[in-house]
Amino acid sequence: MMCQGPCLAVPKKKGQDAKLLLSDLGLLDKRLLVASDSDRVFWPLVRDVSEDERLVLEDRLGSFQLVYREFKPSKKRPKSILEELGGTLSPEQLALLPHSFDAVGDIAVLEIPDELLDQRFLVGEAVLRVHKNIRVVLAKAGKVDGVNRVRRFTHLAGEKRTTTLHRENDCVFRVDLASVYFSPRLVTEHARVARQIRPGEIVVDLFAGVGPFSIQIAKVVDARVYSIDINEVAVEFLKQNIHLNKVDDRVFPFSGDARQIVKDKLYSSADRVIMNLPGGAESFIDVACHAMKAEGGIIHYYQFASEPDIFDEAIDTLIRGVEANSRKIVKILHRRKVRPSAPREWQIVVDAQIR
Template structure:
């Protein structure tokens, strides 16, 4: 439901001032709505959650997001507001089913077009490495919507890894096409005895700290998609810093493009720096 509709529904239940605080939209993951409730509306949060439920038959539970994604598994604290007290759901994105627990795994439904963008860049028979793979949304979308030969995905959260496996089965993807590895990228990459045509690094908070692990898996013309958070006037500087790091690590790269892949705060963006090893 968009915010205008929600505000209309709440017209008789909230004052004009209160309605001005209602957030314009909310995330939907499967049958779960994840809403943001400003402090000014804390006393009305159940009422708002019930309005969301009443207006959206596909939504069965409403949870409130509390703070940002945090910790080593990048999970988000959520608080139940209305409907079923169930945090497990199945989300459908671009024809792919993704089962997950929203309290225990990172997942953003907002990356739908970014994942398809990457899938379209994959050339026939590429071998792709997805780091920080979570419940495997990138890997699954690539398996279904690209001509990749093989995809290897690495995730250290055991719960997300378990769901990634379920998702492989749920989407009938052969286990030799999508290989799911559980563990720390820094420990798992050295065990890989091959080079990759494309490497995806969706950990915007700190992916640059893992560039050194790529040394054994990149080759000439490998493509790297590295995510970062950056202010709009810093995109080029952030990319320059990455280029410098790659050079120092012994695999000089060129920037093919910088793409906005969502907004994380006012004037702050999640960007994807597309790099090619020279």
């Protein structure tokens, strides 16, 4: 398919100078292929040239013509959405484009600033054209919310679905972003915890979601993992993921409230408890203590925290919660920022040895 548009015609000997100058001025349309005849090259432009730009071109190139003609589209993918939208959005709008996005499988999840809401579908299409592995583009349409920690999304471009297959640290996870929690930003944390587990350990993953901690642990070591989630849809995906990753003999899913499941089925069973519910783990410290074997073990405790005393409050909360349950923290083994969660706020983790 040919595209009709404005272009700059220059004698062949000035072709490269013209290309560099048009690039500098942000006028060169890199989505179209340059054309030529016997003595001129025709550089496609993203728009008509302004009077000021015409003066610069005259000063630097001398003779040229501004004409209209047809161009073949370039088969090369644009390198960035900035390049792709260079001819469509204003410089102010270009400055607001998101610099990155979360990729969950073949779904791109973008944060669109309010000022670009009217252009959001254009941005979505641009992401599809630039990133060949992306088939669906969604925009965040709210905060992670509710007991199930799920977010709403708006569909921007590509196939109309929210399910995908995500690969992480040699495991695969089927997820439906519209009905379960999943964040690709926890990839390092999932692997960090999985590396610590010793063969034969019993792990209780209190808030397992679709299983990224549980399954990665079972994939790297011969441990037994009890994985609980209150979101029934997440547990259905967890079951599929256990099967997909061939860890059916090591990961045991439970659907329901962690408090009730520990009370009924997992009391005093664990060498290690994972508490990845950063907005609410504080009210489950007693549950973690009840899940822990009498001789103790390790808790991975997650919380949101702000600068400057980023770990103090979480450690205090954990010590008080553990002592209120007739246990003791023998040692804080590790603390780290996991990921930024809001401006000047972090999701953090504290690993503690409990007796």
